[in-house]
Amino acid sequence: MKLSHLxxxxxxxxxxxxxxxANAFCGFYVAKAGTDLFNESSKVALVRDxxxxxxxxxxxxxxxxxEFAMVIPVPTAIKREQVHISDPALLKHLDAYTAPRLxxxxxxxxxxxxxxxxxxxxxxxxxVMTGTRQRAKSLGVTIEDEFTVGEYDIQLLSxxxxxxxxxxLDENGYQVPIGANRILGSYIKQDxxxxxxxxNLEEQSKTGNEYLRPIAVAFESPKxxxxxxxxxxxxxxxxxxxxxxxxxxxxVETTNYRTQKIPTGQExxxxxxxxxxxxxxxxxxxxxxRDGGHGVFMEYAWDxxxxxxxxxxxxxxxxxxxxxxxxxxxxxxKPMPRGRRIMxxxxxxxxxxxxxxxxxxxxxxxxxxxxxxxxxxxxxxxVLRHAYEGEMKxxxxxxxxxxxxxxxxxxxxxxxxxxxxxxxxxxxxIEEAGVGKKxxxxxxxxxxxxxxxxxxxGDK
Amino acid sequence: xxxxxxxxAKGGRLRxxxxxxRNYQISVLSSLILLGLFRYGLHLPWWHVAGCVGATxxxxxxxxxxxxxPFDPRSPLISALSLTLLLRTxxxxxxxxxxxxxxxxxxxxxxxxxxxxxxxxxxxxxxxLTFGAAWISPGQWGQxxxxxxxxxxxxxxxxxxxxxxxxxxxxxxxxxxLVFGRAVWLGDPLAIPIHQMQSGALLIFAFFMISDPxxxxxxxxxxxxxxxxxxxxxxxxxxxxxxxxxxxxALILCAPLVPxxxxxxxxxRYQWPTQFSLSRKSVTGDSHETLTPAE
Numbered sequence: 001m002k003l004s005h006l007x008x009x010x011x012x013x014x015x016x017x018x019x020x021x022a023n024a025f026c027g028f029y030v031a032k033a034g035t036d037l038f039n040e041s042s043k044v045a046l047v048r049d050x051x052x053x054x055x056x057x058x059x060x061x062x063x064x065x066x067e068f069a070m071v072i073p074v075p076t077a078i079k080r081e082q083v084h085i086s087d088p089a090l091l092k093h094l095d096a097y098t099a100p101r102l103x104x105x106x107x108x109x110x111x112x113x114x115x116x117x118x119x120x121x122x123x124x125x126x127x128v129m130t131g132t133r134q135r136a137k138s139l140g141v142t143i144e145d146e147f148t149v150g151e152y153d154i155q156l157l158s159x160x161x162x163x164x165x166x167x168x169l170d171e172n173g174y175q176v177p178i179g180a181n182r183i184l185g186s187y188i189k190q191d192x193x194x195x196x197x198x199x200n201l202e203e204q205s206k207t208g209n210e211y212l213r214p215i216a217v218a219f220e221s222p223k224x225x226x227x228x229x230x231x232x233x234x235x236x237x238x239x240x241x242x243x244x245x246x247x248x249x250x251x252v253e254t255t256n257y258r259t260q261k262i263p264t265g266q267e268x269x270x271x272x273x274x275x276x277x278x279x280x281x282x283x284x285x286x287x288x289x290r291d292g293g294h295g296v297f298m299e300y301a302w303d304x305x306x307x308x309x310x311x312x313x314x315x316x317x318x319x320x321x322x323x324x325x326x327x328x329x330x331x332x333x334k335p336m337p338r339g340r341r342i343m344x345x346x347x348x349x350x351x352x353x354x355x356x357x358x359x360x361x362x363x364x365x366x367x368x369x370x371x372x373x374x375x376x377x378x379x380x381x382x383v384l385r386h387a388y389e390g391e392m393k394x395x396x397x398x399x400x401x402x403x404x405x406x407x408x409x410x411x412x413x414x415x416x417x418x419x420x421x422x423x424x425x426x427x428x429x430i431e432e433a434g435v436g437k438k439x440x441x442x443x444x445x446x447x448x449x450x451x452x453x454x455x456x457x458g459d460k
Numbered sequence: 461x462x463x464x465x466x467x468x469a470k471g472g473r474l475r476x477x478x479x480x481x482r483n484y485q486i487s488v489l490s491s492l493i494l495l496g497l498f499r500y501g502l503h504l505p506w507w508h509v510a511g512c513v514g515a516t517x518x519x520x521x522x523x524x525x526x527x528x529x530p531f532d533p534r535s536p537l538i539s540a541l542s543l544t545l546l547l548r549t550x551x552x553x554x555x556x557x558x559x560x561x562x563x564x565x566x567x568x569x570x571x572x573x574x575x576x577x578x579x580x581x582x583x584x585x586x587x588x589l590t591f592g593a594a595w596i597s598p599g600q601w602g603q604x605x606x607x608x609x610x611x612x613x614x615x616x617x618x619x620x621x622x623x624x625x626x627x628x629x630x631x632x633x634x635x636x637x638l639v640f641g642r643a644v645w646l647g648d649p650l651a652i653p654i655h656q657m658q659s660g661a662l663l664i665f666a667f668f669m670i671s672d673p674x675x676x677x678x679x680x681x682x683x684x685x686x687x688x689x690x691x692x693x694x695x696x697x698x699x700x701x702x703x704x705x706x707x708x709x710a711l712i713l714c715a716p717l718v719p720x721x722x723x724x725x726x727x728x729r730y731q732w733p734t735q736f737s738l739s740r741k742s743v744t745g746d747s748h749e750t751l752t753p754a755e
Contacts, residue, residue: 185646185647189647222701222702249592253600254599255597256598256655256704257603258599258603259599260500261501291602364649364655365655372595374548375550
């Protein structure tokens with residue numbers, strides 16, 4: 001079958017995906033697996049220090065491999081040794097480590113004293129992209145380099161004019177939509193090169209994998225950006241992009257769009273434990289809506305040496321190196337300690353997770369980034385507080401129950417505010433879930449209402 | 461009748477309050493800070509603001525004592541507010557340092573009775589270039605602030621309070637010509653330069669930093685020339701060197717040219733219209749260079 005390609009929304013900044021870009025995305029799980037969360041999204045790890053960048057692009061492409069093609073504008077020429085095929089588990093781990101998380105706390109018996117314990121969970125995933133073939137000089141297209149890495153045939157193109165590039169792509173089986181011409185022309189004038197990849201079926205079968213592995217590219221350029229414009233051309237509605245930026249100095253933010261923090265720290269009704277993906281999706285949408293429906297949200301920013309609470313262990317030295325963190329000190333391969341709470345380790349790597357929701361209209365310009373010296377830790381973290389449900393036999397129990405009921409009102413209010421859900425519906429969901437319901441308070445002697453006057457005059 | 465009289469009296473008081481552009485600027489900058497805090501989730505601990513304001517006021521007070529000049533808190537206050545708006549840091553020490561450096565530059569780096577650098581710009585650039593823990597966030601204001609900002613700024617222009625509106629508008633004009641020109645050359649949709657012009661940081665810079673009457677050239681022609689220069693240098697830094705804070709860096713780079721521009725196109729030196737005093741009486745600034753502004 002001849003390659004028949006279509007630009008699609010699939011790969012946020014790369015692009016040229018084929019017709020059916022089925023994206024798998026597994027969402028943030030709280031205990032159970034499986035819900036699709038942000039279903040048209042891309043995942044990119046960006047390692048940046050000085051002018052050096054290592055970009056790793058996740059590839060969850062699930063369609064016909066003959067139709068896979070990817071074109072990414074890159075700031076400089078790229079040679080064979082600058083391209084690396086990475087392990088998909090790395091981005092999954094990075095994603096899990098930085099994912100928004102739920103924390104649970106359990107109240108103790110108000111009639112007996114204290115200990116605390118926490119638990120949490122989460123995870124995420126994403127994306128797709130696509131590729132090309134050749135002819136040349138007469139079209140003003142130069143194949144700067146051409147090589148096979150892993151399961152990919154890669155070409156690095158430079159072009160003098162967009163028409164030639166369009167023709168070249170077209171002759172090689174890409175159906176590039178009309179609008180692409182202008183955008184390609186703009187990139188050509190900005191002296192960008194084009195990184196084009198497609199699957200080498202022979203090599204692919206040798207790997208024995210069902211899936212395509214991520215491509216990592218290392219280059220040096222003062223430009224710290226992600227080209228998203230091509231990806232928005234044929235986009236059907238909004239797209240989600242996850243950027244995991246790893247730096248030495250601190251947080252990464254966008255310079256041409258406002259980076260905001262995702263709401264965090266709220267206490268929520270405990271039934272959310274089984275609805276965390278729904279909750280998070282609604283909360284994200286509501287936050288974005290308050291800013292016009294789109295935006296750049298920081299979901300996580302943390303020193304890679306530790307976490308608290310940990311959604312997953314911090315990445316090991318080997319994993320970081322594989323992702324392209326090149327400034328790790330030469331050390332004697334100390335393994336990272338495993339466990340639920342990792343104590344600070346001098347990794348000298350700061351990770352920022354940005355969740356960008358965009359469309360062509362609200363994000364006309366490519367994303368530009370900047371590393372700041374801000375080492376403040378931040379995480380999207382939501383709290384569930386379980387009331388003590390056991391038998392309570394003491395005076396304090398009534399006060400405790402009143403306090404818990406009040407707390408539950410607040411939790412529902414907070415949830416409604418974060419997600420724009422209707423409060424009455426939340427209460428009925430709580431009722432349905434059967435967890436975290438309000439206490440029915442019975443007062444001594446069977447009369448209703450509070451008994452504060454008893455404290456004044458005594459209980460006679 | 462009575463009502464009319466009352467209104468007039470109020471109007472008079474308001475007019476007096478805003479007779480000096482610095483009062484207007486202080487109220488606008490403070491509103492922007494509040495907007496940043498409550499609407500844009502700007503992370504700005506109060507002690508940073510207090511530290512920075514305290515640092516600029518103290519430095520100015522001490523310096524005025526030394527050179528025996530009446531102290532006016534408004535200029536250092538404007539410097540402090542601008543720093544607070546544009547400089548991001550997690551360290552209160554750096555906030556204080558920025559304030560001290562900003563005001564000190566006014567007294568130490570002078571040429572023919574005029575200070576060279578815009579104090580807040582000087583503090584901002586010096587700190588962010590020297591310390592990793594201080595930085596400029598050009599994206600922090602996003603685009604949505606545009607209308608509010610324009611309203612405030614244009615309000616200033618219309619009421620004639622922003623005495624150096626010519627430099628603000630020509631800066632934006634030149635900058636717009638450059639980004640629109642670039643878009644046309646690249647074949648980009650106009651949405652891109654429009655987006656670039658909507659940068660809150662650019663607008664704050666144009667209306668509240670470069671417009672400082674004391675550090676801009678004295679003549680109108682000189683100011684327009686200067687604005688063109690800053691816009692071109694800023695544009696180049698932003699799009700050729702890929703530094704998003706280009707325009708802010710451009711001001712510090714171009715500031716040393718102001719004495720030359722003044723030499724070529726001389727004109728009367730700007731004086732603040734009112735002297736600060738606790739009584740309500742307005743006094744015209746006394747002799748040459750009595751009061752030194754921040755912005």
